[in-house]
Amino acid sequence: MADENIYGQNLTLDEIVFENRNKEYGAYDLRHQYPRLLTKSFIIGTGLFLVTALSPFIYMTIKSMNEKEAVEVKSDLVEIIEEDPIIEQPKEEEPPPPPPPVEEEKIEIIQNVVPEPVKAPKIETPPPPISEQLKTTTGAVAQEGVKAPAYTPPPPPPSTGTKSSTAEVKPQVSDTQVYTEVEQTAEFPGGINAFRKKVGENFDTSAIEGADGVVKGEVTFVVERDGSITDVKVTGKNSDFNSEAVRTVKSIKNKWAPAKINGQTVRYRYRLPLAMQPPE
DSSP states (O other), X not given: OHHHHHHHTTOOHHHHHTTTSOXXXXXXXXXXXXXXXXXXXXXXXXXXXXXXXXHHHHHHHHHHHHSOOOOOOOOOOXXXXXXXOOOOOOOOOOOOOOOOOOOXXXXXXXXXXXXXXXXXXXXXXXXXXXXXXXXXXXXXXXOOSOOOOSOOOOOOOXXXXXXXXXXXXXXOOOSSOEESSOSBOOBOXXXXXXXXXXXXXXXXXXXXXXXXXXXEEEEEEXXXXXXXXXXXXXXXXXXXXXXXXXXXXXXXXXOOBOEEETTEEEEEEEEEEEEEOOOO
16 A cells, blocks of 8 residues: 555655654765756766867857958960070180199208218228337338337336226216207107197197197106106197197197117207198
């Protein structure tokens, strides 16, 4: 009988489920409002989709409405009759003079000429031995006569039983003085041209970029007794060239053959002209 009353009232599913319960509970309110919220969400979503989809079309329509009407300009082709142009024969111009020959930069060369040995003139009459010269007087012209010794050797000193020895004494050279004139100059392995080549390979020409023409200077340094290089200095008008030349010479670590005086190694000051071409 209770079921008949329920169906007679046409109750919804939510009212049947929450019958005799606290309808203030949130689940009932949520289920009761769900169809209305779903319909509202569908309408809003459909509206946003249509706005997004139709925005480009609306934009193009507004843009076409605001465009100015194109002005049509009629242009008729006009036939232009041109007379044949008179072509003047070009005058023969004299060829330009050839450019002057470029003189190559001369490399400094220190003259080092070994004198040729001169053969001693042949002596027709060999001198007499010393033993014969001590028996008489010697002269430029031979003459016969009485032998008269011009020199009588002194008697030998008495023997003491010990042998006297004489040693050659060589003049002493200074270990600290820097010489500019020596008997044998300092030499780089492979010669001075090999040293110039190393300087050219290690020199950074970008340091003198912008210089006008060839930059020159004189490099001076001291070749120590062990063959190392110290006291490197460069004199020149371009300060950038001077600094880079000092750095380049110091970067070459090859040992030199030191200079010598009386066979003894000494400190020697070496001078070397240097020239560099800046990059173009």
